[in-house]
Amino acid sequence: MAKSAMKRDQQKFTLLLLLPALLTIIIFTSLPALTTLSYSFFHWTGFQRGSFAGIENFRRLFAFPFRDSLFMAMRHNTLVFIGILIIQTSLGILIAYALYRLKRGQRFFRTVIFLPVIFSLVIVGYMWQAMLDPFYGPINYLLHKVGWDSLALTWLGSTATALPTLVFINLWRWVGFPAIIFLAGLNAINSEYLEAAKIDGASESQIFRKIMFPLLAPSMTIVTVLTFIGAFEWFDLPYVLGGSSGSPAGATDTLALMFYRLSFGSVDSGANEIGIGAALGVLIFTVVGIGAGFGSKYLRSREVQM
Amino acid sequence: MIKTKSRLRGLMAAVFATAAIVVPITASPANAATEITFWSWRPEDKVFYEAEAAKFLAATGISVKFTPYVATDYNALLSTALTAGKGPDVMQMRAYGGMANLSDAGYFMPLTSKDIPALAKIPAGTLAGAQGYTSKLQYGLPYATSVLGVMYNPDLLKKAGVKALPTTWSSFFAAMDKVKAAGILPLGNGSGYAPGMEQLWGAVGPTFYGGNDFYKNIVAGKKTFEDKNFVASLQAVKDLVAYFPTGHAGLDYNTARGLFANEKAAFYIGGNYEISYFRSLNPALNVGWMPAPAAAAGTPRYVTNWADGGFAINAKTANKAAAIKFMNFLSSKAFMQDAADSLGWISTISGVKVTDPAVISMVRAIPSSGTPFLTLVGFRYGAPTSSSIMQPGFQKVAAGTQTAAELAAAIQAGVATWYAPLKPKA
Numbered sequence: 001m002a003k004s005a006m007k008r009d010q011q012k013f014t015l016l017l018l019l020p021a022l023l024t025i026i027i028f029t030s031l032p033a034l035t036t037l038s039y040s041f042f043h044w045t046g047f048q049r050g051s052f053a054g055i056e057n058f059r060r061l062f063a064f065p066f067r068d069s070l071f072m073a074m075r076h077n078t079l080v081f082i083g084i085l086i087i088q089t090s091l092g093i094l095i096a097y098a099l100y101r102l103k104r105g106q107r108f109f110r111t112v113i114f115l116p117v118i119f120s121l122v123i124v125g126y127m128w129q130a131m132l133d134p135f136y137g138p139i140n141y142l143l144h145k146v147g148w149d150s151l152a153l154t155w156l157g158s159t160a161t162a163l164p165t166l167v168f169i170n171l172w173r174w175v176g177f178p179a180i181i182f183l184a185g186l187n188a189i190n191s192e193y194l195e196a197a198k199i200d201g202a203s204e205s206q207i208f209r210k211i212m213f214p215l216l217a218p219s220m221t222i223v224t225v226l227t228f229i230g231a232f233e234w235f236d237l238p239y240v241l242g243g244s245s246g247s248p249a250g251a252t253d254t255l256a257l258m259f260y261r262l263s264f265g266s267v268d269s270g271a272n273e274i275g276i277g278a279a280l281g282v283l284i285f286t287v288v289g290i291g292a293g294f295g296s297k298y299l300r301s302r303e304v305q306m
Numbered sequence: 307m308i309k310t311k312s313r314l315r316g317l318m319a320a321v322f323a324t325a326a327i328v329v330p331i332t333a334s335p336a337n338a339a340t341e342i343t344f345w346s347w348r349p350e351d352k353v354f355y356e357a358e359a360a361k362f363l364a365a366t367g368i369s370v371k372f373t374p375y376v377a378t379d380y381n382a383l384l385s386t387a388l389t390a391g392k393g394p395d396v397m398q399m400r401a402y403g404g405m406a407n408l409s410d411a412g413y414f415m416p417l418t419s420k421d422i423p424a425l426a427k428i429p430a431g432t433l434a435g436a437q438g439y440t441s442k443l444q445y446g447l448p449y450a451t452s453v454l455g456v457m458y459n460p461d462l463l464k465k466a467g468v469k470a471l472p473t474t475w476s477s478f479f480a481a482m483d484k485v486k487a488a489g490i491l492p493l494g495n496g497s498g499y500a501p502g503m504e505q506l507w508g509a510v511g512p513t514f515y516g517g518n519d520f521y522k523n524i525v526a527g528k529k530t531f532e533d534k535n536f537v538a539s540l541q542a543v544k545d546l547v548a549y550f551p552t553g554h555a556g557l558d559y560n561t562a563r564g565l566f567a568n569e570k571a572a573f574y575i576g577g578n579y580e581i582s583y584f585r586s587l588n589p590a591l592n593v594g595w596m597p598a599p600a601a602a603a604g605t606p607r608y609v610t611n612w613a614d615g616g617f618a619i620n621a622k623t624a625n626k627a628a629a630i631k632f633m634n635f636l637s638s639k640a641f642m643q644d645a646a647d648s649l650g651w652i653s654t655i656s657g658v659k660v661t662d663p664a665v666i667s668m669v670r671a672i673p674s675s676g677t678p679f680l681t682l683v684g685f686r687y688g689a690p691t692s693s694s695i696m697q698p699g700f701q702k703v704a705a706g707t708q709t710a711a712e713l714a715a716a717i718q719a720g721v722a723t724w725y726a727p728l729k730p731k732a
Contacts, residue, residue: 045440046407047389065690065720134553135561157498157556159705243378245694247500248555249701262689264382267347268501269693270403270686 033285039278046272057279066262066276073246073253076163080254081231083167084174089223091171092178093216097208099179100186110183114176121173125240128169132156156241159251166237166252173237178223185219186212221299225292232288235260245269255284340628341369343394347380354648362635368628370396381405388413391622395629396636399446399618401435403686409438414445415619421630422447424637428654431678435613439687446616447637450651453578453668454509454610454679458594462490462572471596473607475513475542478599482549485572492549494564494571496557497704500697503543506575507700508679510546510598511539512608517677525684527727531692531718532711538601540703540710546575547704555705567591578668579614582650595664597671608677609668613654688724695720 040057043050061070095113099106116124131137132155140152155165189212197207235256238246244266246253262277346355352374359370373394375383381400385408387393399405399414408414419426425433425444436446456478458471463481466488472478482492495506512520515535523529529536551557551565560583566574567587574580575598584591597607617636619629635641642653646660652669660666678684685692695717702708708716722728 045410047385047411047413048407065695065723129558132556133558133561134556135551135565154498154553154556157496157553159702159707243500245500245698247698247701248498249500249698249705249707260382261694264385265404265407265689266694267378267381267400267404268504269697270400270682270691271689271694272407273689276689 036278036281036285039274040282042275044274047274053275057275058283061276061279061283069250069253069258070255070280072250073255073258076246076252077232077234077254079163080167080170080234081228083164084170084231085224085227087167088171088175089178089220089227091175092223093182093213095175095179096182096186097212099183110180113179116173117176119173121236122240124169124173125237128172129156129241132165157248159249162242162248162251166241169241170237178227181219181223182216185216189215217299217303221296221303224299225296228295229288229292232284232291255280255287259284339367339369340625341371342396342623342625342628342632343371343373344632345380345384345394345397346372346374347377347398347400349374349376351649354645358635358641358644362632365635366628366631368631370632384408388620393620393622395620395623395625396632397618397620399436399616401448401613401615402683403439403688403691406437406439406687409443409445409618410440413621415621415623415626415629416443416445417447417619417633418444422633422637424634424655427656432613432654435683436616436618446618447633448613448616448654449636449642449645450614451611451654451672452614453652453672454505454576454598455578455668455671456509456596456598457566457574457576457580457584457664458596459566459569459572459592460594461592462569466490466572468572471594472599474600474603476602479545479549482573486549491551491565491571492573493546494551494562494566494574495546495576496550496554496562497547497701498555498557499559499562500701501693502559502562502576503700503704504681504693504697505577506546507539507543507696508610508681509575510542511680512610512677513598513601513605514539514542515680517606517608521678521680521684524680525727530728531714531721533714537711537714540700540713542601543700544703544710550704555701563587578650578652578665581662581664593662593664595667597675607675609671609675610679611668611672611676612679612683685721685725688721690720690723692717692721 039049041053041055043053043056060066099110099113102109131139134140134152134154134157139155143149143152153161155161193211193215194207197211202210233256234254238252238254238257239260242248242252242257244257244261245268246257259277259280262273262280264277265272344355344359348355352372355370355372355374359372363369380398381404384393384397384405388408389411393413399408405414417425425447428448432448432451433444436448437444462485463471466485468481468484472481485492495502497503515533515538520529520533520535524531524533524536547554551562551571557565563574563576563580563583564587565571566580567584569588569591578595581593584593597609600607617633619626619633623629637655639655639657642651642655642658645651646653646658650662650665652660652665660669681692681696696713699708699713699716703710703713718728722730
């Protein structure tokens with residue numbers, strides 16, 4: 001009896017601790033999401049809500065002229081996800097492994113690697129814009145100096161290089177984040193496994209591939225799911241470097257930028273479409289929700305098998 | 307203990323007694339200082355507006371809190387504030403379709419010449435820049451006219467041996483060839499800043515599509531964006547790309563303007579609003595201005611101009627009288643003269659003197675050669691706007707991945723989805 005009363009007290013206390021976070025989520029996430037959902041079912045003239053539209057806004061989103069932008073943006077988000085997942089995650093694992101094996105100065109290098117994550121994104125964006133400036137930027141200057149003229153490209157101005165360049169800048173800023181998660185994962189591995197493998201004559205490469213990597217699966221799940229959410233909600237960096245239209249020529253356009261344009265209009269090109277913007281918001285929410293949910297479930301099931 | 311209590315009581319009594327004397331003085335509505343809030347998308351004009359606010363305070367006793375936001379965030383911030391029933395008392399409003407959605411939704415107070423007498427003296431064409439799209443009521447006070455054209459550096463042209471200003475498209479190209487041969491950049495413009503490409507087209511396009519006649523015809527649905535003259539106007543931009551700096555695709559707005567301001571490029575095609583930026587970088591810069599050259603000898607030259615921005619009052623302001631007073635201050639000749647002198651405005655109020663020689667040339671050319679900025683004035687009231695298709699489209703045209711005809715077809719197809727006169731006839 002006393003035990004169950006204690007349990008109830010504990011539950012009440014837990015709920016009390018959760019309450020501020022729960023209220024924050026309800027006010028700043030759930031309510032706006034529901035409002036967006038309701039907006040998507042109405043006709044809009046500018047900021048004036050009109051009659052009930054049913055699924056008309058969703059139909060228009062998938063019809064000309066919005067369809068082309070939608071599919072292009074979706075393609076970009078997918079490429080960004082694949083690019084970040086492959087390059088950033090691989091690099092994150094390698095950095096984490098290097099830090100793990102570092103005998104001295106681990107704390108210093110960990111701070112250095114993580115430092116860009118805490119920089120203001122706007123500053124990071126403008127810094128890279130200046131570095132990559134085709135006229136005054138030090139990167140192209142150096143490339144010309146060493147005779148690699150063909151590599152001195154208009155990195156952010158060409159439709160071929162703009163998106164990969166943004167992925168690279170994102171990598172520079174964020175690689176410390178997966179590295180720290182993987183480092184925590186490596187630190188959590190029971191050292192007895194590694195010592196046993198060493199005694200059995202396993203090479204460093206075999207230890208990494210056969211023991212460490214599989215045991216990093218929970219960290220991999222976290223990084224993959226967070227990368228998926230981040231890639232499909234990617235807004236800040238493309239906005240800072242390519243504006244709301246995803247310049248040049250829409251080469252850096254993403255679903256979130258398109259949502260922003262449709263909802264608020266564009267400074268230099270006007271007019272908004274709140275209903276279609278809300279429909280796109282619902283689509284992004286659904287894609288991210290389902291993708292993250294299923295992805296998480298699938299990856300966790302593989303963790304168990306391992 | 308008792309002593310402490312009695313001290314506390316004494317202190318409380320003193321506080322209440324002071325409050326009894328002070329509160330009626332400070333809280334009396336008759337004596338309360340009125341403060342109005344004023345939002346803008348021009349952080350760079352903060353010093354100017356604060357100096358003007360000080361003059362307004364001295365004259366009326368009403369203080370103005372000027373809050374500027376980054377231009378790219380302004381529409382989103384203002385619309386969010388207004389739709390939430392908040393927002394400033396007075397604000398800058400974007401022209402034509404830029405904020406007609408807010409006007410039509412009733413977030414701006416309709417203005418009349420009874421409240422703002424200066425409105426009666428502004429030409430009807432200019433007033434249209436601050437009206438609603440569906441209601442056609444006057445929601446803003448248009449404060450400045452913007453003009454597009456070709457700015458040139460007389461010293462660099464002289465150095466390159468260009469003796470006469472080009473008046474036709476072919477003589478313009480010949481002049482740029484001469485400049486290039488002299489080792490000087492002919493044009494400072496780049497394709498990295500998409501709105502700049504539309505503005506460049508806005509300056510050179512009208513002579514190809516036929517200025518005002520074409521504008522009237524396309525607005526009426528008698529012509530389309532696929533008209534061969536309109537396609538020729540888009541092609542004209544493509545032809546100019548050959549004179550852009552190497553690596554123009556990565557050239558951002560300020561770097562492009564910097565090439566002209568720092569006397570590296572002989573020509574820059576843009577608006578009068580560039581001049582204050584040029585001078586901020588290089589106060590000694592010698593700037594000349596001319597209308598875009600004619601497509602061919604004997605064809606008219608046009609000067610694209612439009613009412614660029616207005617001042618509006620929040621429909622839900624609690625300080626209506628003070629806001630109207632401030633609007634009258636903003637429409638006064640004294641304020642407009644200060645703005646012309648400090649910010650290079652071409653004021654919508656008559657009698658304001660322009661001192662910059664380049665701006666004087668623009669003002670003189672408007673009455674005889676003026677034409678509206680077709681895509682900005684006519685087709686920014688629905689999504690997708692012609693500008694939203696044209697701007698990235700020009701970047702593709704400049705990169706060679708789209709032709710002028712394909713871009714024209716894309717604009718026509720996009721605008722026809724919401725602009726009834728351009729919809730295909732059944």
